[in-house]
Amino acid sequence: MEIHRHRGLPGGRAVIGGVLMALAAVGVYLAYDQASAGSSDPVVVAARDLQVGQVLELGDVRTIEADLPAPAADGAFSSPDAVVGRVVLGPIAGGELVQAAAVTEGRARPDVHEVALRLPRGQVAVGRLKEGERVDVFATYDHRTSSVVRGAEVVQIEADDTDSLTSSREITLVVAVPSGDAVAAVVHALRTGDVTVVRSTFTDATTEEPLTFADDTSTTDG
Secondary structure: OOOOOOOOOOOHHHHHHHHHHHHHHHHHHHHHHHHHHHOOEEEEEEOOOEOOOOEOOHHHEEEEEEOOOHHHHHOEOOOHHHOOOEEEOOOEOOOOEOEHHHEEEEEOOOOOEEEEEEEEHHHEOOOOOOOOOEEEEEEEEOOEEEEEEEEEEEEEEEEOOOOOOOOOOEEEEEEEEOOHHHHHHHHHHHHHOEEEEEEOOOOOOOOOOOOEEEOHHHHOOO
16 A cells, blocks of 8 residues: 655745745736836927928927837937927938937027138137127228128137137137128128127117227328
8 A cells, every 4th residue: 555645735934935936926027017018208209201401390390108118318308499490401200209310409490591710819808708699790901900790699619629618719709690791791790800809788779870980190201
């Protein structure tokens, strides 16, 4: 006659251990599920295919909920208002994320042209000059100096190295010029004369009359 041994039930410690493991697994699942549900943020995507040079309007974009990794999230927009008026720099397919690198930093301004002036520091009113202020651009030819454009807004200021503006040898200013004729005048001055930029933030913005100085004494005989 064979005697069969019955397997004993798990001991108390084994049961407790199993319960703890099950609870831990449930806790991990719930934590992950909750984190996933709460990490979605509104992001702006293209509502249709967007072309290079297109000025974004409200109907060109829409908002979706998405959980983006850090690099993509840093360059994303959370509100359509943040991109309206910006210019598309690269093609964006419909449904694709609208990233900061794919659009201009500022909004389109159809009434102005942007011109870059790279000048020696001594010819730029650096001091307290900041982006958003206004400047007058002067050109000197021989014994005559005249204003080329007045009240141009400074869009960007850059030094030629990592030093401060006051220690840099050359300064690049990007200014917003109001007309094509003014653009041509500024470019001509840069190519043929000595250009000086003067801070004019607190002068009358409506004054457009050119300022001119001529050294008449240089043409007379002593």
